[in-house]
Amino acid sequence: MREVQLRPLTLGDLATIYLWSQDEVFCRANGWSIGLSWQQLRTWWMALLQTSPDVMLRSGVAVQDQLVGFVELSSFDWQEKTAVFGIAIGARSLWGQGIGFQAGQLMLQHGFDHLQLKAIFAEVHAPNLRSLALMRKLGFEETGRLPLHEVYQGTLSDVVCFVLESSCWNSRI
Ligand SMILES: CC(C)(COP(=O)(O)OP(=O)(O)OC[C@H]1O[C@@H](n2cnc3c(N)ncnc32)[C@H](O)[C@@H]1OP(=O)(O)O)[C@@H](O)C(=O)NCCC(=O)NCCS
Numbered sequence: 001m002r003e004v005q006l007r008p009l010t011l012g013d014l015a016t017i018y019l020w021s022q023d024e025v026f027c028r029a030n031g032w033s034i035g036l037s038w039q040q041l042r043t044w045w046m047a048l049l050q051t052s053p054d055v056m057l058r059s060g061v062a063v064q065d066q067l068v069g070f071v072e073l074s075s076f077d078w079q080e081k082t083a084v085f086g087i088a089i090g091a092r093s094l095w096g097q098g099i100g101f102q103a104g105q106l107m108l109q110h111g112f113d114h115l116q117l118k119a120i121f122a123e124v125h126a127p128n129l130r131s132l133a134l135m136r137k138l139g140f141e142e143t144g145r146l147p148l149h150e151v152y153q154g155t156l157s158d159v160v161c162f163v164l165e166s167s168c169w170n171s172r173i
Pocket of ligand 1: 026029030086087088089090094095096097098099100101102123124125128129130131133134137
């Protein structure tokens with residue numbers, strides 16, 4: 001099993017992000033526009049790096065010091081102590097090797113243990129079987145479906161809604 005670490009993202013990661021942005025399969029799976037220019041990507045990346053972690057906490061996923069993806073908590077509700085989970089492994093050749101699972105666990109642990117969140121939500125397009133499997137493996141429970149809610153890979157698709165409560169998380173470890 002490869003050792004996965006979370007680390008802050010930097011402007012120096014832009015070249016890696018640019019490589020991912022040139023992979024159509026990854027872009028379609030992750031909802032990114034295809035064929036963004038270096039300048040467009042740089043503008044987006046700079047804005048993202050300047051976003052307060054109270055609004056969106058996005059960490060790099062690293063394997064042997066190489067950036068391979070990112071994982072995030074966003075849409076924080078600090079009164080209700082909730083957030084929304086998201087993840088992408090940009091290095092597609094590494095899909096299916098347990099990296100998403102390990103990175104997801106690290107971010108969820110941070111959310112529950114350090115940020116003291118009570119619940120973390122996630123939404124997945126129904127045809128995204130790999131992501132559905134990942135959410136279930138991480139302990140998320142399905143709460144419902146939004147029928148034909150968003151376009152995924154060119155087709156109007158259901159969105160599956162998940163929640164992971166802190167009590168469930170704590171009882172797993
Ligand atoms: C979704 C994503 C983050 C998963 O990362 P990953 O590193 O490939 O995930 P893992 O290897 O930890 O696999 C998690 C589970 O997915 C399942 N899985 C793997 N390949 C699969 C496939 N081809 N079809 C269905 N399920 C699959 C397995 O059940 C696996 O659990 P297991 O280890 O018990 O077999 C990654 O594929 C990705 O970045 N996809 C594009 C972006 C995206 O879809 N993000 C999520 C948006 S909600």
